[in-house]
Amino acid sequence: MIRYPSSFIFFVILFVGISLYQIKHFITKKEIELAQIQNNIKSAKSDINILKAELSYLKRPDRIEKIALNRLGLREILPTDIWDLKDLVDITVTLNNGEKK
Amino acid sequence: MKLFNFFDLDVSKENQSRFRKIKLLISSLLLIMSFTIIGYRTISLANINKEKVSNIAYKTKDNKSFQKNLRGNIYDRNNKILATTISTLSLNINPQEILNKYQTITKLTKIFPYLKEEDLFKKFNSNKKHINLLREISPIEYVSLLNAGIEGLKIETATKRIYPNNTLASHILGATDIDGKGIAGVEKKFDSQLQGGKDVTLSIHGGIQHITRALLLDQIKKFEAEGGAGIIMNAKNGEIFSVVSLPDYNANNYNLTLNENLFNKATKGIYELGSTLKLITAAIAFESNLINENDVFDVSKPLKVSSRIINDFHPLDYAINIPEVIVHSSNIGSAKIAEKFGSSTQLKYLRSLGLLNMLSLEIPELGKPQVIRDKKVLSTMTISYGHGISITPMHLASATATIVNSGVKVNPTLIRGKVEKKNEVIISKETSIKMKSIMRLVVSNKNGTAKKAEASGYLVGGKTGTAEKINPSGGYYKKKNIVAFTGAFPMNDPQFIITIMIDNPKGQKFSFGYRTAGWVVAPIVKQLVTRVAPILRVKPQLESSPKFSNNLLNFKIRGKKDGATL
Structure with a gap:
């Protein structure tokens, strides 16, 4: 004779078993997705590194210096180019006082 | 003494009741055990044993695509890359898998003229199962290989440490070995951090480093000197903006550099x-x-x-x-x-x-x-x-x-x-x-x-x-x-x-x-x-x-x- 509690337990076990399989399958699938995403991230990081390295290579100080000097006609900054205006006023005052004396 | 017999069907009503109770107890215990195992397995699958499951998933999906962290970058004080790791392709073979060795060698030497036929013959006739032909091939060479349709070649992904600024701060940056392990300079000192994928930002200023090097090198040449050193440092906190040692070397060619040049x-x-x-x-x-x-x-x-x-x-x-x-x-x-x-x-x-x-x-x-x-x-x-x-x-x-x-x-x-x-x-x-x-x-x-x-x-x-x-x-x-x-x-x-x-x-x-x-x-x-x-x-x-x-x-x-x- 099949009793109701026994059949209930049987179905519960069956349900749990199927659920467990589903969970396992789901987790495995997600893990694979995660692995793919992580690999994609690493690949993207590597690509970014290549771009950064290329940019760094193009921005090499020796290259920029050559371009600045030979192509753009720039030169190094001299103190007279960036003198503080207040100091220039002081110089003028000093010079004027010297002339008056 | 008469022992209780579980298989004896002819039992009294009193014994039947007792027997049922025992059966019920055993069934309950079995059920509890089952549920405990199921519960434990469910939780472990979902959470606790995640790492193991992850690895299995990685391995079953694509073994080759599973990589460890890329080595961290080294930056100068203005976040300009001084050292980085990029992916490269390497060319490998299993000689036993090559059917027409002569034809393969002919095709390979057309794409890679710098490969010598005699060396290739030796490698192709080797008993080894994995032989590296080229540690690094360019994207153009890779496309040529694909177009040539050569059987039995294995193109694998590898990583390479590069220093885009060549000689700039080479003594400070140091180098890594073939396995990507730091063997000199900052690469060695911060090896564990860099291997863990973390970046290192130096106090070095790329521009000032270059100027110091250029002027020092110029004067060394003018006075026919053996070498020199130059340092610019923050006087308050000790941060080094430039540190030059001459003669120096291209950081990408560390292994080919003379010891004299490697000396800081x-x-x-x-x-x-x-x-x-x-x-x-x-x-x-x-x-x-x-x-x-x-x-x-x-x-x-x-x-x-x-x-x-x-x-x-x-x-x-x-x-x-x-x-x-x-x-x-x-x-x-x-x-x-x-x-x-x-x-x-x-x-x-x-x-x-x-x-x-x-x-x-x-x-x-x-x-x-x-x-x-x-x-x-x-x-x-x-x-x-x-x-x-x-x-x-x-x-x-x-x-x-x-x-x-x-x-x-x-x-x-x-x-x-x-x-x-x-x-x-x-x-x-x-x-x-x-x-x-x-x-x-x-x-x-x-x-x-x-x-x-x-x-x-x-x-x-x-x-x-x-x-x-x-x-x-x-x-x-x-x-x-x-x-x-x-x-x-x-x-x-x-x-x-x-x-x-x-x-x-x-x-x-x-x-x-x-x-x-x-x-x-x-x-x-x-x-x-x-x-x-x-x-x-x-x-x-x-x-x-x-x-x-x-x-x-x-x-x-x-x-x-x-x-x-x-």
Whole structure:
């Protein structure tokens, strides 16, 4: 004779078993997705590194210096180019006082 | 005794009830156990044993695509890449899987003309299962390989460490081995951090590093020198903006570089840096309170100590005070000062300035100072002007920084934003002001030995040093010098330290045969400061401005013929 509690337990076990399989399958699938995403991230990081390295290579100080000097006609900054205006006023005052004396 | 029989169907009603209870108990236990196992497995699958499951998932999906973390990048202080890791493709074969070896070799040599047929034949006839033909192939070569449709080739992904700036800071960056493990420089010191995918940001400024290297290299060529070192460092927190050692090498070709070029002269090489050490002697003298700036020392005659005679390069025929000893760079004066404060005081300050120990810089290539510690008067005297004490240029930069930073110890660092925990005071603020004033005079005074270092507006101060080079087989080379300069700018409030050393310069026509620091190193200091000061946001100032006069003292320096005018 099949009793109701026994059949209930049987179905519960069956349900749990199927659920467990589903969970396992789901987790495995997600893990694979995660692995793919992580690999994609690493690949993207590597690509970014290549771009950064290329940019760094193009921005090499020796290259920029050559371009600045030979192509753009720039030169190094001299103190007279960036003198503080207040100091220039002081110089003028000093010079004027010297002339008056 | 009659035993209870589970399989006996003919049992009494009383026994039947008991039997059912036992069956129920066993079933319940089994169910509880099942549920416990199921529950545990469910939880472990979902959470606890995730790592194991992840690895299985990775392995089952695509074994080749599973990679460890990419090695972290190394940046300069402006977040410009100095070292990075990129993916590359390598060409491999399993000889047993190649059906038509001759045809494959012919196709391969068409795509890779630099591969020799004989070598390929040897490799193709090998019994090994995995042979690497090329460690790295270009994307164009990869496409050609695909188009050629060669069977049995294996193209695998690998990583490669690259240094886009080639020679820039190569001694500091170091290198990695074939497995991506750091074997020198920052790569070695921060290996675990970099292997974990974390980046390292250095205090190095790419632009300033290049300027320092270019000017130093130019001067080395002009004076046909063997090499040199150059350092620019923040005078307050010790952050190194540039550190150059020449000859250097392309960081991408570490394995092909000669040992001589790999040697870091700035942090590992120890040298007698001559009169630059007089700065320390003067600072000790002021700090010991045994001598003040008005005490004079007779330097008119050579000083004979034991069997040795101490001479001056620029002899004076009168007694001079400490500022004049430094400005004229008098060995006799320096020796007499050191005699007064003695060996113990000298060693105490050398130790506290860090000149007796290795630095705690963030690279493994560090030199240990060598100092004569016999406490004899002669040793004390010679150490006072830089003979008998061998230190690295970085040691000198560090000691200079401490002297000008109001006496607070400055520890050099290659890491941006590193916080110094201790605030160790080595010399007093008063001594520091005196020293800064004297250092400025070495450059600005007409009798100073570093007049050629004067960079208009930037108030450079420092001290030159010219010393005979040590002969490794004993004694000194008579015709080989080490020339150096250490200083700071602007001297009224020093922001940056500049230390330059050149190894064995030769006298030139344009230098009238001179190969002293004043002729060889001082001009680089001027050019270097003029070029880097605007980048470092140091504004040019007038020496007559109150900012200058309030912060420094005005010592009178007499010339060669002004002896009687004190």
